[in-house]
Amino acid sequence: MPGEVADPYHVWISEIMLQQTTVTAVIPYYHNFLERFPDIEALARAPLDEVLQAWSGLGYYSRARNLHRCAEELIRLGGFPRDVAGLQALPGIGAYTAAAIAAIAFGVPVVPVDGNVERISARIFAVRAPMPGARKQLAAKAVTLNSGPAAQNRPSDFAQALFDLGATLCVPRSPACVLCPWQKSCQARKLGIQAELPRKTPKAERPTRYGVHFLLMDETDQLLVRRRPPQGLLGGTIELPGPEWRETMWSADEVAEVAPFSDRVSDALRVPQWTIVGKVRHVFTHFTLLIDVYAAQVNMLPNPREEEGFPVALEKVGSLALSSLMRKCVETGVNGLDDYVS
Incomplete structure (x- = not known):
């Protein structure tokens, strides 16, 4: 590594x-x-x-x-x-x-405690309390693993050996106990419960959130993007405009209200005609996100207000700080717009 x-x-x-x-x-x-x-x-x-x-x-x-x-x-x-x-x-x-x-x-001479080291500790000391509640107990056990003179004299090698042990032998499923240097002192192996540890509290079902993002492009292949707030999920990255994600789906009337430039009815500009061109599914750690991607093409982008974003050439989008989620949205929008226009 x-x-x-x-x-x-x-x-x-x-x-x-x-x-x-x-x-x-x-x-x-x-x-x-x-x-x-x-x-x-x-x-x-x-x-x-x-x-x-x-x-x-x-x-x-x-x-x-x-x-x-x-x-x-x-x-x-x-x-x-x-x-x-x-x-x-x-x-x-x-x-x-x-x-x-x-x-x-x-x-x-310290022991870095990550998921691999927690698993090793749970097995060596037969800690049956489920995660994540057992985390403090496992950390207290883990810091004793380097008590031997070899570990104290070679902290760098010991730490990396511990990581390698968790990644190659003391793995989550089917641990290779016969090859483990701690097999004789492993309490879980003596009890025959090594494959069961560490135990985990069942996870709650991952909720679903819904989003809408808009790809607006003009005839010179300029499209509208904006920057997310610096704090929070995907903070500071560039995205297509859209409302905050939420726990309920978006109706057509709601989409029309939140679309970029929907309040510019008095402008002497062509109002974008939005068409849904695809859907994007993205899984975060704590929720699944389902996004409807809308696209529209205009002769020329309206001058955006600061909060609405800024124009960028399509050919330069790849060099922007887009998340993988937003890259999927841009690709879906551009491909869908090409199909719709052609």
């Missing part, structure tokens, strides 16, 4: 990317990100939009915003703090990431 390189910048980037994202998905983003921003200075100097664009597709965009803020703070500090407390005081760095950087990059 990229974090095996004991460079604090590399460890930091890889650990932030791996939050809520699989290793397979992260690897190409990691290499592209480091090629684009090879060090703290390059990341701190880059415009936030460029960082968000490089992050597009990974989701959880607050991570990218915090990376940028943290890089600026690291420039002010003159580099990374070398202790857990100092690292955890930085923007976007929590207890786990601070411990990972401290152990892997600086050789501090």
Whole structure:
């Protein structure tokens, strides 16, 4: 894994990317990100939009915003703090990431506790309480895993070995116990319950929300976009205009009321004739989003008010800080508009 390189910048980037994202998905983003921003200075100097664009597709965009803020703070500090407390005081760095950087990059004898380490601890100590309620108990158990002299003398190697153990042997299903170095001391294996642990509280059914987004394009292939607020879900990214997502579906009358320029009846401009051209489904961690994509073409885009957005050439959309969700919406809108116009 990229974090095996004991460079604090590399460890930091890889650990932030791996939050809520699989290793397979992260690897190409990691290499592209480091090629684009090879060090703290390059990341701190880059415009936030460029960082968000490089992050597009990974989701959880607050991570990218915090990376940028943290890089600026690291420039002010003159580099990374070398202790857990100092690292955890930085923007976007929590207890786990601070411990990972401290152990892997600086050789501090601490145990970074992620999902893999929680699973290892649940099995070694036979913790039967379900997650997430057992998280504090598992963390308290996990910090004792490095009590041996080898782990204390080689904190970086131990931390990475622990991650590898959870990723390759002590896996969620069918753990390879016969190959595990802790098989003799594993309490769950002695009880024959290793495959059952850690136990989890059943998840509630993921709710559904509904959205509407509008692709308005003129005859010169200029389309209207806007920036989401800096805080919150997909904060700071670029999107097609549309109302706030909600828990009920949108009626045709409601769509007409919230469409861009619907209040410009007095303008000497052609009012956009909106047509639904497709639907986009996107799954977030806590809800599923169903979006109706509407599209319209006009001779010339009306001059938008600040809150309505700004025009951008279609050929430049790919370089904007669009989320993967909004890329799907733009593609659906453009393809649907081509079919409708032709």
